[in-house]
Amino acid sequence: MSSSVSSPRTIPVATSGTALIHVDFLLTGIVMTFLGPMLPVLSARWSLPDVRAGNLIFAQFFSSMFGMLLSGVLVQRVGYRLTLIIGLLLMTSGMVLLAFGPFLAGIISVCILGIGYGITTPAGNLRTAEINPQRSAAALNVINAVWGIGAMSSPVLIKIAQRPERFFFGTAAALLVLLLAFAFTRFVPDTRTSSPQSLKPCGNFWKSRILPVICLLFFIYVGTETSFGAWVATYAHRMESGQRSLWEMTPSFYWGALLAGRALAPFALKFLRETTVARIGLAVALAGGLALISAHGMTMIVTGSILVGLGLASIFPISVSLLPGWFGDSARSASGAVFSSGNMGGAIVPWIVGAVSTRYRSLRLGFCVPLLGILTMLAFYLSHGFSRRLFEGTDRKGS
Secondary structure, rough: HHHHHHHHOOEEEOOOOOHHHHHHHHHHHHHOOHHHHHHHHHHHHOOHHHHHHHHHHHHHHHHHHHHHHHHHHHHHHHHHHHHHHHHHHHHHHHHHHHHOOOHHHHHHHHHHHHHHHHHHHHHHHHHHHOOOOOOHHHHHHHHHHHHHHHHHHHHHHHHHOHHHHHHHHHHHHHHHHHHHHOEEEEEOOOOOOOOOHHHHHHHHHHHHHHHHHHHHHHHHHHHHHHHHHHHHHHHHHHHHHOOOHHHHHHHHHHHHHHHHHHHHHHHHHOOOOOHHHHHHHHHHHHHHHHHHHOOHHHHHHHHHHHHHHHOOOOHHHHHHHHHHHHHHHHHHHHHHHHHHHHHHHHHHHHHHHHHHOOOOOOOOOOHHHHHHHHHHHHHHOOOOOHHHHHHHHHHHHHH
């Protein structure tokens, strides 16, 4: 009798959420990278110098930091599915509002969609890691490769749309359709509350000596990745202003290479350790960054963009997969601080690129900022084994 009463509640489709999360990351890749190829258009519309144009990227990533801080709390309170629905709703609203108004309205719109992105990204990454415990690094590379498909398609969609408003409304419509798909499903299982055992060690990660180091790593990575993606179109536009069709597509070379690298990473991880893949990737990215700042034509810009994208491709998913090794049972709790630090980097580092470019009237010099980020990350992964043992030993003595 009781089973017949409760049967209507099973109408929503039961799923692990894998397919929906992949589509979510596809659209999120579009939402979080469209500012790069559209920056010259918006700068002309609102008469913005580089430092003020950089404020749009700053607003997008700074606001997403608050979303990332909320994400872990929302997952524990309402589960992964509803957390992702909230993120989709905010991104949809931000894209619609961006079609209207002056620069200030644009900043507010970017903040709204940034918060939505911030809520979505940690939840999607952690959900993927949870349902793929034996191959989390490979699964995270795949889902972030899907994000790369969205990022790569963003310049193409902008070109097809021809007018910014068409792109904004079209993206909002796609997000709304996905939101409805989430509404008619239920995740099985779906984390809603944490057990007393899982909550007990959560406060310990704040005492970890490695926490500031990992937060800095994510700060530098997201800032570096975002800086190249956000400014390469503007850099190419100023170097080859007569070839409009080609400069618009330069972010696609970058994000396409990032996608290819993430698609290939699971195969490399079958034969090499995560840290080894990270070291090789950062060395390739360093070569690409040097090619970019020495470029005097479109060929070198495209080559540098491809090398940087390939090199950076696996760094974020590999770093996420290493969180349990760095923080143990507190990885989920520590993820809020780590991911929000990453988004602070996404806000600050591209803004610094714009500020340097405006101050010295050289975007080429501005690209030295993310290049320094690549060098710093390479130094971290080259010393990873030693530094990890050092911090673990210090933590044991303090415990």
